[in-house]
Amino acid sequence: MPAEPEAIGIDIGGTNLRAARVAAGGEILQWFAERSVAEPVALVDRLVEMIGRLDNPHVDSVGIGVPGRVDALRGEVLSGGYVDLSSLPLASTLAQRTGKRIFIDNDCNMALVGEMAAGAARGTANVAMLTIGTGIGGAVALDGRVLRGQRSAGQFGHVTVDVGGLPCACGRRGCVETTSSGTALGRHIREAGLPADMTAGQLLGLRLEGDRRAEAVIRAWAEPLRAAIDSLVAAFDPALVLLGGGLGKAAALALQSAPALSAWYQCPVAAATLGDDAGVIGSALAGRREADPEKKAVP
Ligand SMILES: [Zn+2]
Known part of the structure; x- marks a missing residue:
């Protein structure tokens, strides 16, 4: 054989x-x-x-x-x-x-592709994904195929969530990468006067203890991410939104502070499982x- x-x-x-x-x-x-x-x-x-x-x-x-x-x-x-x-x-x-x-x-x-074959999106044909790390990456599969567009569809880190927001590497302002990446979380933590080396896990732990600064930082991080996810759901109507990258699990937990408010754009959001x-x-x-x-x- x-x-x-x-x-x-x-x-x-x-x-x-x-x-x-x-x-x-x-x-x-x-x-x-x-x-x-x-x-x-x-x-x-x-x-x-x-x-x-x-x-x-x-x-x-x-x-x-x-x-x-x-x-x-x-x-x-x-x-x-x-x-x-x-x-x-x-x-x-x-x-x-x-x-x-x-x-x-x-x-x-x-x-x-990995998560659809062997991870959290196994058996799901319509999936949007955001990877949250230093920046924010994006991808979407429709009917089991990764959408490419002309060349490079799926740059969801550059979904605008604040038209007058901070400058982004892409040349525009207020992309979700500027508010909800790992880099942005570090900035939110510093601006709130919390220790600069605080991890997302420690921040989520503080929220559980009822710490108001931690809750405010998490909302500043998660609310624009929720806005971006709502936009993806509006655009692609996936069965699942996956959050991957080093901060995928933390972001999925942080979204508990920023639930989907519109009845139109409800979609399960889950952390990727293959790490x-x-x-x-x-x-x-x-x-x-x-x-x-x-x-x-x-x-
Ligand atoms: Zn951008």
Whole structure:
């Protein structure tokens, strides 16, 4: 019997690079993480090394989740933030250097594929996702497929929640990334006079004790996020909104302070369950699927 094909999935984060060799069913066979590198040429060298370390004769494809706007069909990064790979043709460079089929996509798109295959969105065809970390990523799947638009649909971190708000990296003001990312939470905490090193977990604990400053910080963080989620529900009518990334679970708890008020836009909101594994599993599965045109629908 021929061995099951395997795929490599890599998730490029601002803090860590995570990589795994993944079976066709989504199980992780081998896994490691390294500290991230911001400089594009050094990062490509690291990716080549990581692929080499996980490679074996059963590996037929590599998927890589990249932060920022990605043109997955052309294999190019259009723009990035804390890691910006837009200066080089990423997929073709890596394909040339590794001899592998390379598929790149936005990191939240990849995490959504992972959660739909093996996590909180298993069996759900219409799902919107926000990943809440340094910034806010977004993705939506309709009828089991990740929506791409012309090139890079799903940039939900840039849903406007305050027209006159703080400047955003995208050039506009008041995007939800400026109010409800991890970076923004740190700012809300500092502005409230709470200890700068306070974690989201500690803040949620203080709220439970009835601390008014903690409640105010959580509302400042969660209410714009709720507004953005309502807009996603209005636009896409998903069966589920998933919150992933390092602060996904904390954000789902924080939303208890900002319930959906409109009867029109009610939708279950849940924390993603695969944690950091969603990115590598989704990257590997999406990479494999792109290698096989018959398997384009999410399992
Ligand atoms: Zn923006």
